[in-house]
Amino acid sequence: MKSSPSIILSGHWLDRVLSMACVGLGIAILIASRTYPVSAAALPQASAWLIGACGIGLLFFPGKVASFQEYSVKRLVVATVIFLGALALFSRIGADVALFGLFLSSAMIMGYPLGFRLLGITALFCAFLGGVFGALLNVPLSGPVFGLLFN
């Protein structure tokens, strides 16, 4: 089977990006907090100067090199899409559908074969979770199925 393509991101350039991000963040905070009253701006501005200095320091002393070698960007993107999808389902339909979809897709991306076994495990786990939160802990999770069963 052909393995999924991956982009190797390791190397010093990511550490340079981190140091530049620190400097950028420091500047952004200084700009955002310039209209704040003195007492509200004191700590953010002090932190902004320090984080900027830290960024400059990291440019010269980056330490241990960042490593993305064992990670696939494609898989990271898929994981992100799954999580964002679950979040959308959470807010639009409910926790039951979102958690079911999240468990199923997470197990599949990790290599568990799709079949009745996985569907059964997913349904049982989600029902167990809905039961624990809704019936046992009195913190009901949202959703049409959970509402019917536990609330």
Add this chain to the structure above:
Amino acid sequence: MDYSMLLASGGHLLTLWPFLSLLAGVTLGLVVGSIPGLNDTITLAVLVPITFAMPSDIAFPLLVGVYCSACFGGSFPAILLKIPGTASSVLTAIDGYAMTQKGQAGRALGIATYSSFIGGIVSSLVLIFFAPVLSQYALQFGPAEYFSLCILGLSTVVGMASGNALKNAFSCLAGLLVAMVGISPEAGFPRFTFGSFWLFDGFPLTPMLIGMFGLSVVFELMSQQVASGKQDFSQSVPVRFSDMILPVSLIRRLLPTWVSSCTLGNLVGVLPGAGMLVAIYMSYDRVRRRFGDKCGQGLPEGIAAPETANNSVVASSMVPLLSLGIPGNSTSALFLGALLIQGLRPGPALFADSPEVAYLIVVAFLLANLLMFPIGLCLARSAPNLIRAIPRSLLTAAIAVLCFAGAFAVGNSVFGVIVALLFGFVGFFFNRLNVPISPFILAVVLAPVIERAYFQSMALSGGSMTFFLTQPLSLAMLIFTALFLAWPLLKRSLKRRGVQRYG
């Protein structure tokens, strides 16, 4: 110290439900610790939202049980398979696996069990006797002392923690900035809210912890190359129960190592921010200097030192949280989250206002360590089977679902899930860029205390910064702060001198 309350809490812990909760926590901790990729922080991040609907006498024994036993559980796969279950058992794997290869797996597991037990018990006693006394003393702390103490805690994570000090500082400062989102405590002015009313109260702590510790790991597991996830667990290691019971001669031999590692572990644990890894590396380094080349070839002291040190840190790291309200490490920050959602405020007032909870927690640490010994001996042999039995795919999916449900349940809103997801990303990139998460969490927790104490001190002194230097205790803490911050530079120059002297 209130001895009657201590005894009453001990008695209450031995009643059915609190005891079962503690037992479940210890067993769960050993199991999750022995599964590579899982650890106490992930488990606690997932458990904290579940416990908020539980009574505190059931919630805290469960959390304490997990915290106490997880780092010991990590030694099982480290010894048997050379795969550290948790970061705290990285050094145990060196001599532990060497002993396994010599056919002494049972003996190695026995040393780990005895060492963890001794470290845990001593550390629990430190917590029991030190936390209430320190909290009484801390009631006299003014804002200047609190300000300096928080700065000392942050300087410890920057200067003393392992890794790049600049990255530690970055993590710390990023945490401070994240904590500043929301209404400012002094002016009541909304900061970095960008008009969103969700952000007026700032980022909620528990979903943030779930994201940083739970979802970041899920991201790691899901984005790993499939091939790298496959490990060979097929080898069978014979472990006899009788080998795990140590002879008196070996106990006598290991006693000095236990004493020195216990001392180091407790000192590091009590210090806010220093962390478990510092303790185990320092303890192991002592053994390496003493035994030289024998170290790494199956030396019993090589297992005893890190295992005693890591368990010594566990309970003693709760001393600053329970007595001063300042978490000692990221796991005790999760405990802080648990205390807050139970409606309790950790700090010097905890022992005065809610003594039943405070003493229950400290006694639970002692009892959890007592339970850990027999359960550990029984579970140690089955660790490789456990790792084989649980498919990583289902485990990852279960953690993801638990994180989502927990983040939602804390505030009963989708905003919690959004926060968890956002900080899951942040945690993943922190891990990949070798930026430690603990300073970030510590800074998030300490930022409001620092800001409040600073402005109270300014109000008391009429705006004079020298106020922090005129209070003796505050001055002492600021001197230590300067020393800790200078430590990376000192270490560098000492190393250079050593290289020049010895070539």
